[in-house]
Amino acid sequence: MRGVILAAGKGTRLGALGAVMPKALLPVGKIPCLEHIILGMKEAGVQRFAVVIGHLGEMIQSRYGDGSSLGVEITYLQQDLAKYGTGAAVLLAEEFTGGEPFFVSYGDIALHPANYPAMAALYREHQTMVSSANWVADPTLGAAVYLDERGFLERLVEKPPRGTSATNWNNAGVYILLPQVFDYLKKLTPSARGEYELTAAVAQMAAEGVPIMVHRITGFWQDVGNPGTEQI
Numbered sequence: 001m002r003g004v005i006l007a008a009g010k011g012t013r014l015g016a017l018g019a020v021m022p023k024a025l026l027p028v029g030k031i032p033c034l035e036h037i038i039l040g041m042k043e044a045g046v047q048r049f050a051v052v053i054g055h056l057g058e059m060i061q062s063r064y065g066d067g068s069s070l071g072v073e074i075t076y077l078q079q080d081l082a083k084y085g086t087g088a089a090v091l092l093a094e095e096f097t098g099g100e101p102f103f104v105s106y107g108d109i110a111l112h113p114a115n116y117p118a119m120a121a122l123y124r125e126h127q128t129m130v131s132s133a134n135w136v137a138d139p140t141l142g143a144a145v146y147l148d149e150r151g152f153l154e155r156l157v158e159k160p161p162r163g164t165s166a167t168n169w170n171n172a173g174v175y176i177l178l179p180q181v182f183d184y185l186k187k188l189t190p191s192a193r194g195e196y197e198l199t200a201a202v203a204q205m206a207a208e209g210v211p212i213m214v215h216r217i218t219g220f221w222q223d224v225g226n227p228g229t230e231q232i
Contacts, residue, residue: 001100001120001176003046004093005037006086007107008054008079009225022056023225024107025063033224034060036113037105038070044116046103047072050096052089054079085195090177091185099179101129104198106173108226112219115174119215123176126213128152131202132172134217138162141226143171143199145214153212156203158191171199172217181205 007024024034038049049067053060053076060076067074077092090104101123103116115132122130131153133145144165146155156171175198184201191197206212 001044001046001102002097003038003041003049003103003105004090004097005034005049005051005105005107006089007034007060008052008057008081008089009106009108010055010081020056022053022059022107024051025059026108026224028110028222028224032063033110034064034107035070036110037107038064038067038072038074040111040113040116041103041105042070042072043113044103044120048075049073050075050077050093051107052077052079052092054081083196085188085191086198087185087188087201088196090198091182091196094179094182097179101176101178104175104177106223108224109173109221110224111172111174111217111221114219115215115217118218119174119176122213122215126211128211128213129178129181129205130176130213130215131156132174132215132217133169134172134221135168136170137168139165139167139170142173142223145169145171147214151214153202153206153214156199156206158197158199158203169214169216172221173223174215175202180210 025032079089119130140162144157144160148154188196
């Protein structure tokens with residue numbers, strides 16, 4: 001299984017800090033968020049990574065190069081930010097993934113490393129796509145995740161108005177996806193925010209009955225690009 005990390009974001013919610021540093025390089029403890037993600041996926045068996053870069057991407061390339069310092073192999077994919085969004089970023093990796101299942105993580109999501117092998121185990125057990133969810137007070141800043149009684153994704157609602165969600169599960173930003181996701185990504189249209197969003201493709205698959213098992217995050221979870229979304 002390969003890994004795709006989305007690190008092209010502009011970091012607009014970080015103000016002046018986002019103007020001088022890509023979100024993926026923000027420190028979590030002693031190392032950047034991106035490094036936590038790579039090492040976590042490595043524990044789950046991932047050796048080859050595609051890092052999608054855009055805003056200040058040269059800083060990421062300069063720091064990690066070909067990935068050998070971390071014992072992995074890194075390929076960089078440049079995202080044209082004129083076609084912005086997580087869905088457009090994942091679509092860039094279609095050739096890289098080689099028709100195989102692949103991990104995806106937003107580049108600014110830090111979580112306990114045990115979650116990556118747990119997600120891989122879910123994939124092996126069910127042979128389906130796997131999404132992730134963390135428990136929050138209100139998922140208005142992310143996406144509300146509704147699960148069925150078996151733990152599969154039933155519905156995903158992006159940026160629900162505050163107080164309207166009947167769930168505390170929030171989309172945690174880490175996935176194991178199958179190649180069929182690219183069929184949905186190619187049909188995306190810009191959202192109300194003007195972005196081509198991966199969550200829209202995932203929501204469409206769930207609505208059409210494509211099985212997507214949901215891994216419930218254990219331990220810490222943090223969106224470092226938006227500190228207001230921490231797990232409770």
